[in-house]
C-alpha cells in the first residue's frame with residue numbers, strides 16, 4: 001500500500017484521482033481548501049484509507065505520517081476562478097507549489113505537478129510537442145494562470161536539479177467528465193447544461209478555434225503511469241482528436257438530443273486559436289494513449305447526470 005497526498009483532491013480531476021487511487025487500496029490524503037472543490041466530491045471515500053485535510057496550500061503544509069507520492073493539483077483552474085482571484089492564482093502557483101515540493105522533499109516522495117497546455121499560450125507550432133517553449137502573453141488577463149504554471153514548472157525542475165527531489169510534470173490538455181461544475185465556465189459543462197435546459201449554446205468567437213478533449217478516466221490513468229514511470233521531463237497528456245468549438249457544440253446537441261440554438265459572443269482576450277497535444281512521448285515512454293472518444297465521453301457524462309444519451 002502506498003501513501004499518497006493529493007492537493008486539490010476535492011476538485012474535478014483531484015476527486016477522480018483520489019477515487020482511482022483509493023480503489024487500488026492506497027491510503028489517500030486529500031488536501032483542499034474547498035475554494036472551488038467540494039466535500040460532496042469525496043464523501044463516498046470513507047474508512048482508514050482516506051483522510052481529508054482542509055488546508056490552503058499557500059500556507060506551510062505538514063503531514064504527520066509517511067508519504068510516498070505527492071500529486072499537486074491545487075490551483076484556480078478555470079478562467080472564471082483565476083480571473084476572479086488573479087493574485088491568489090499566482091500565489092497558488094508559487095507559494096503553493098513551493099509548499100507541495102517542500103513536503104515531497106521532506107518525505108522523500110515522488111512528486112507530480114499538474115501543469116497545463118496553457119504553458120504553450122497561443123501556439124505557433126501545431127500540434128504542440130513538449131519541446132515547444134510556447135507563446136504566452138505574460139501581462140494579459142490569462143497570464144496569472146499561464147505564467148503561474150510556467151513558474152511552477154521552473155520551480156519543480158529547480159527542486160529536482162538542486163535538491164534531488166524525484167519530480168514529474170504533466171502538461172494536461174482540456175479534460176472533461178463527471179464532477180465538473182455546471183457553471184465553471186469551461187466549454188463542455190457549459191454546453192451540456194445549456195443543451196439540457198434547452199437554452200442557446202454560447203460560443204465565444206466564430207467557433208473556428210480548435211481544442212482537444214480528453215475524458216477524465218484516460219487522463220487519470222496517464223497521471224498514474226507518469227508517476228510510476230520515474231520520468232522528470234514534461235509529458236503532454238491529452239486526447240489528440242482535434243475539434244472546432246462549433247463541432248463540439250454540434251456534437252453535444254446531437255448526443256443530448258437537444259434542439260437548442262447556437263449564439264455567438266465576443267472572443268476573450270488571448271484565447272488560443274488552436275490546441276492539440278502531440279502525445280508521441282506519452283505513447284513511447286508510458287505506453288499511454290486515450291481510449292475514449294468525444295462522443296463516448298459525452299455519453300458517459302450524460303449518464304453521470306442521470307440523463308439518457310440519444311442513440312446515433
Ligand code: NAD
Nearest residue numbers: 008010011012013033035036037056057074075077174175
Ligand atoms: P478544480 O477547480 O475542479 O480543482 C482544483 C482544486 O484545487 C479545487 O478542489 C480547489 O478547491 C483546490 N484549491 C484551489 N486553491 C487551493 C489552495 N490554495 N489550497 C488548497 N486547495 C486549493 O479544477 P480541475 O480541473 O480539477 O484542475 C485540477 C488541476 O489540473 C489544476 O492544477 C489545473 O490547473 C490542472 N489542469 C486541469 C485541466 C482540465 O482540463 N481540467 C487542464 C489543464 C490543467
